[in-house]
Structure formats: structure tokens, C-alpha cells
Amino acid sequence: MKISQKWKRKAIQIAAFGLNNCHVGNFFQKGGAKLYTGKWKQFCAPGLNCYSCPAASLSCPIGALQAVSGSMKLDFSFYVVGFLLAVGVVLGRWVCGFLCPFGLIQELFAKIPLPKKKLRLPRFAKYIKYGVLVVFVILMPVLVTNVVGMGDPAFCQYICPAGTLEGGIPLVSTRPELQKTVGWLFGWKMLVLAATVVGCVLVYRFFCKTLCPLGAIYGLLNKVSFYRLTVDEEKCIHCGKCAQVCGMDVDPVKHPQSMECIRCGECAKACPTGAIRLGFGVYRRKEAPKEAAQAAGAAPVPKMEGGCGGHCAQCGKCGTKRD
Numbered sequence: 001m002k003i004s005q006k007w008k009r010k011a012i013q014i015a016a017f018g019l020n021n022c023h024v025g026n027f028f029q030k031g032g033a034k035l036y037t038g039k040w041k042q043f044c045a046p047g048l049n050c051y052s053c054p055a056a057s058l059s060c061p062i063g064a065l066q067a068v069s070g071s072m073k074l075d076f077s078f079y080v081v082g083f084l085l086a087v088g089v090v091l092g093r094w095v096c097g098f099l100c101p102f103g104l105i106q107e108l109f110a111k112i113p114l115p116k117k118k119l120r121l122p123r124f125a126k127y128i129k130y131g132v133l134v135v136f137v138i139l140m141p142v143l144v145t146n147v148v149g150m151g152d153p154a155f156c157q158y159i160c161p162a163g164t165l166e167g168g169i170p171l172v173s174t175r176p177e178l179q180k181t182v183g184w185l186f187g188w189k190m191l192v193l194a195a196t197v198v199g200c201v202l203v204y205r206f207f208c209k210t211l212c213p214l215g216a217i218y219g220l221l222n223k224v225s226f227y228r229l230t231v232d233e234e235k236c237i238h239c240g241k242c243a244q245v246c247g248m249d250v251d252p253v254k255h256p257q258s259m260e261c262i263r264c265g266e267c268a269k270a271c272p273t274g275a276i277r278l279g280f281g282v283y284r285r286k287e288a289p290k291e292a293a294q295a296a297g298a299a300p301v302p303k304m305e306g307g308c309g310g311h312c313a314q315c316g317k318c319g320t321k322r323d
Helices: 005-020 024-028 061-069 078-091 094-098 101-110 123-143 154-158 161-174 184-202 206-210 213-222 241-245 266-270 290-295
Strands: 227-231 276-280
Touching: 005 094, 005 101, 005 266, 061 078, 061 123, 061 154, 061 213, 078 094, 078 213, 094 213, 101 161, 101 184, 101 206, 123 154, 123 206, 123 213, 154 184, 161 184, 184 206, 241 266, 266 276
Parallel strands: none
Antiparallel strands: 227 276
């Protein structure tokens, strides 16, 4: 039995979520939930997963980046930056589509049925996450410091809904000593989480599109990553089906290396002619031109109206049917 691309991707997402959060027993410790503090916590996960989640086995790269830059020595985190650059250059936003735990959570929220049509964000909304990256992840931990010269992890402290959902709620709900310290900040974070959940119900991967600084980093590297999306112009009939099914509001024909594309493969699945391909090094592969086929004795293929090259996919645009 052949497994579809959709279920392959979902299996990888679930496996990645499980590997990032394999210490489930920490939720049920005596005295309340406790964090895993073993040796694996010194390594970063490629996706967004809160360090303070009791089940988390790896660190969050965004949290680690802020922690190092916000220290009294104002160090530069060569490890975290190098790790993100290496992962981003190899995979780009494939990480968002396949390996990010909070990405999977967002997709589950999107499954909640609503009687209304899902909303589409304005174009400027996708640029907000780059401002979040610059202001809350890079600048504030360095420029806004306390009396001893240490900066706060501003994104984690004021915005990150993944931290509230995976870490804040489990810890506060199971540890009475933490409940006594809850103040306005936790209330604010709960409000941000609630807004994010509502956004994810109405808009596919709302946080991913608008607020995620990790997605911003991988998005910048999407254009140069080894894992690519390519469109074979010889096969493309410009039917628009790929853009219609894209949950990230990308037109793969116009922008195959878009900073918003998470490489989920839905466009390739919807393409009736197989013109879209994803993988490593696919941009180096050249399709044989039609002229070569004609030189070998094949009849020339007429150029049809609307950009069709004669590769019939039964799209119905020309009004003909294939037997």
C-alpha cells in the first residue's frame, strides 16, 4: 500500500514532536511538573519547542540565542548562530513544515471546525516576524538590561505562545509555589496565547506566518538552501491549482523559493502535470527540450492558448477531452 505525501509528512511531524518531547513522565513528578536537565539539554532543536516544557529533551534555539546575548558578558553565540545557519542552508523552511513541534500544534488548531470561511491575512502581516526577530530576539536582550547588566529573553518573556502552552501552563498548574508568584506578565502571556490559538483556528499557521522569529531566519535562508522547489516550465500549464492549495499563500510558479514556503509538498501533489518537484539539487536537473524530441522524429506540439504546451492534463481549459 502506497503512503501519500500528506501522511508521510504527518508521520515525520509526529516523530519529531515525540523526539523533542520524550520525557512525558516529568509532567507527573511528585510535587508538580519538573524540567529535564540532562546532557541533551545543551543541544538545540531545529524547530520551536520551549526549553521549559517538562517533556522537552532539547533547548529552543531562539531562547538559547537570547540567553547568551543577554548575559553580563554580552557574548555572541557562535554555536546557536552556526547551528541555525547550517540547518537553514541545508533545509530552509522544510524545518517549519516537517520538524517544528509548534508547527504541528498550529495545524491541529486549524482542524477545529468553524461555520465561516478561513481568513486570509493582509500582505504586510508576513513581515511582522522579521521585526520581532530584530527587536525582541536580537536588540532587546542586549540593550534592555537590569542593574547587574543582564538582559531578559524578551521574545520568550513577552510573546512566545509556545512557551506559555508547553511550559508556563503545565508548571503553574501543578506547582503551588509558582501559583503564588503569578502576576500581570503571566496574564499577558495567556492573552497572547489565546489570540494565537484563535488566529490559528481562522488562519492556517497564523503564528508561523506572522510572529515566529525562527521562521524568519529559515525564511531568509530559503532562497539559498540546498532543499529546493522547482517548476518545469515545459510541463506547467498555468492552471493555478498549486497556488489554490497552498496553505502559506504562495504561488509556487511565480515564487518557487518564497520565504514563506514550508516545502510541505501540497502544491506538487495538486499539480496535474508533475511540473513541481522538491528535493536536494533539483534545480540542477534540466528537462529535455521539445526541440530535441522533434529532432528525433516526434511531431511538433502546438502552443495552446493560456500557456498550455500541449501536455494534456484534462484541466478543461481548452474544452477537449482525452480518451
